[in-house]
Amino acid sequence: MYVAVKGGERAIESAHAWLAEERRGDTDIAELSIAQIREQMKLAVDRVMAEGSLYDPDLAALAIKQSRGDLIEAIFLIRAYRTTLPRFGASKPVETGAMACDRRISATFKDLPGGQVLGPTFDYTHRLLDFKLAADGEVPEAPTRETVPGDVPHVTDFLNREGLIEEAPQDDTPPPDLTREPLEMPADRALRLQALTRADEGFTLGLAYSTQRGYARNHAFVGELRIGAVAVEMDIPELGFAIEIGEMTLTECETVNQFKGSKTEPPQFTRGYGLVFGQSERKAISMALVDRALRWEELGEDNVGAPAQDTEFVLYHADNIQATGFLEHIKLPHYVDFQSELELVRKLRREAGADQVPEAAE
Amino acid sequence: MKDTFDENNARKAWMSLLAKALEGRVATLLDATMARPGFDWLRAPEIGSAMVRGRAGGTGAPFNLGEMTVTRCALTLESGEVGHAYIQGRRKADAEAAALVDALMQGQSAEQVRSGVLEPLEAERASQTSKRASKAAATKVEFFTMMRGED
Numbered sequence: 001m002y003v004a005v006k007g008g009e010r011a012i013e014s015a016h017a018w019l020a021e022e023r024r025g026d027t028d029i030a031e032l033s034i035a036q037i038r039e040q041m042k043l044a045v046d047r048v049m050a051e052g053s054l055y056d057p058d059l060a061a062l063a064i065k066q067s068r069g070d071l072i073e074a075i076f077l078i079r080a081y082r083t084t085l086p087r088f089g090a091s092k093p094v095e096t097g098a099m100a101c102d103r104r105i106s107a108t109f110k111d112l113p114g115g116q117v118l119g120p121t122f123d124y125t126h127r128l129l130d131f132k133l134a135a136d137g138e139v140p141e142a143p144t145r146e147t148v149p150g151d152v153p154h155v156t157d158f159l160n161r162e163g164l165i166e167e168a169p170q171d172d173t174p175p176p177d178l179t180r181e182p183l184e185m186p187a188d189r190a191l192r193l194q195a196l197t198r199a200d201e202g203f204t205l206g207l208a209y210s211t212q213r214g215y216a217r218n219h220a221f222v223g224e225l226r227i228g229a230v231a232v233e234m235d236i237p238e239l240g241f242a243i244e245i246g247e248m249t250l251t252e253c254e255t256v257n258q259f260k261g262s263k264t265e266p267p268q269f270t271r272g273y274g275l276v277f278g279q280s281e282r283k284a285i286s287m288a289l290v291d292r293a294l295r296w297e298e299l300g301e302d303n304v305g306a307p308a309q310d311t312e313f314v315l316y317h318a319d320n321i322q323a324t325g326f327l328e329h330i331k332l333p334h335y336v337d338f339q340s341e342l343e344l345v346r347k348l349r350r351e352a353g354a355d356q357v358p359e360a361a362e
Numbered sequence: 363m364k365d366t367f368d369e370n371n372a373r374k375a376w377m378s379l380l381a382k383a384l385e386g387r388v389a390t391l392l393d394a395t396m397a398r399p400g401f402d403w404l405r406a407p408e409i410g411s412a413m414v415r416g417r418a419g420g421t422g423a424p425f426n427l428g429e430m431t432v433t434r435c436a437l438t439l440e441s442g443e444v445g446h447a448y449i450q451g452r453r454k455a456d457a458e459a460a461a462l463v464d465a466l467m468q469g470q471s472a473e474q475v476r477s478g479v480l481e482p483l484e485a486e487r488a489s490q491t492s493k494r495a496s497k498a499a500a501t502k503v504e505f506f507t508m509m510r511g512e513d
Contacts, residue, residue, distance in 0.1 A: 168419030246450025
């Protein structure tokens with residue numbers, strides 16, 4: 001418990017003034033603009049949008065500037081801003097099959113319609129510090145090549161044709177929304193996916209890694225990873241038809257996992273799914289692995305007691321704003337709480353005769 | 363029936379284009395095309411959000427992915443046409459310009475607005491999209507098999 005205490009206003013004001021000064025840093029160094037953060041710290045911006053659960057690159061860049069680069073603090077600012085917005089509606093589900101892909105790779109098929117497109121990736125870089133970036137320099141324009149028109153179908157589409165993989169049949173049940181109703185168990189897959197897409201990247205990565213190391217192993221292959229732009233379409237009631245209200249970059253990961261079969265059904269691959277705002281492939285792959293692990297019950301697998309199989313554990317600890325809010329609140333004044341603890345421990349010590357010790361030392 | 367359908371499709375296309383235009387672009391093109399007509403607000407520009415949905419497995423049951431910022435407004439021209447705008451981001455001035463274009467596209471100056479605003483916007487968009495696509499194409503892997511020296 002913490003109680004309202006008066007006092008400290010001047011100290012707080014001075015602390016905030018100093019924070020503003022420290023945020024700016026050395027004034028001999030040029031100040032960062034929002035546009036610079038948006039364009040040059042793009043993956044940080046993407047992470048803030050994904051975990052802040054609001055797609056707006058300029059706002060995310062502002063939050064990063066305000067938080068001095070503390071991304072969880074930036075996510076907190078975005079979440080707080082989000083609650084002030086009236087909601088105009090919900091979009092139609094985005095068509096990731098129609099994505100304009102910057103990147104599209106499959107670890108399961110070498111030759112696939114649409115090809116393996118690497119995109120602007122860190123993969124195959126040497127991970128050596130590039131000191132050229134420390135000096136100003138022009139970046140040469142990236143090479144281009146003529147595009148070949150044609151669809152870039154989901155990899156699972158052609159595994160489906162052979163019946164080798166479980167289907168994801170279309171269904172139009174309106175999904176539950178954890179921003180409107182409290183997150184309660186049991187959580188269906190739609191609710192789990194919403195929680196996972198805004199979950200902390202580090203937590204999701206750790207859980208996903210635990211499944212790879214054997215805690216609810218389900219042997220995932222990245223069937224497909226794609227990053228690119230999709231249009232967002234929404235029905236506009238006053239018009240009576242749907243229009244595109246914008247466009248966003250998304251990262252989608254489909255895993256192909258080991259089999260499920262029964263006496264009546266032949267074995268087939270199962271699937272995990274990750275879809276995240278921005279270019280965030282580590283998060284999308286992690287999400288797909290954790291999604292797959294959480295599906296143990298519907299797939300008739302054993303609960304081996306692994307953390308990644310425990311829906312309640314995963315969903316109630318994945319949100320970094322909830323977590324940091326509760327964690328950091330213990331640094332705020334708890335004088336009254338602590339006073340009662342002090343009295344209790346003194347009483348216990350008196351009863352045990354321990355209070356004579358200091359006198360003996362005199 | 364068919365007429366309304368086609369009419370809606372054309373309007374859907376231009377409203378979608380206006381929603382995705384870069385900041386300030388619609389206003390600049392509109393002002394270069396004509397003097398803005400007088401209008402009354404039906405709904406003054408308002409910033410809000412839309413919940414964006416995805417589907418499990420890309421094709422299955424929908425789930426809530428997260429929100430995006432949206433600005434909307436509606437207005438009536440002096441000549442009576444009603445224009446609506448729903449555009450991405452927090453951009454009230456752009457929403458006003460987009461709603462004006464939507465209204466003007468339903469009136470006498472439709473052709474002028476089409477060639478002065480929509481066509482340049484479409485061309486700019488097509489050029490950005492194809493530039494990105496051609497960079498992606500340059501990163502497409504060409505596999506080749508090495509001769510194995512076993513025989």
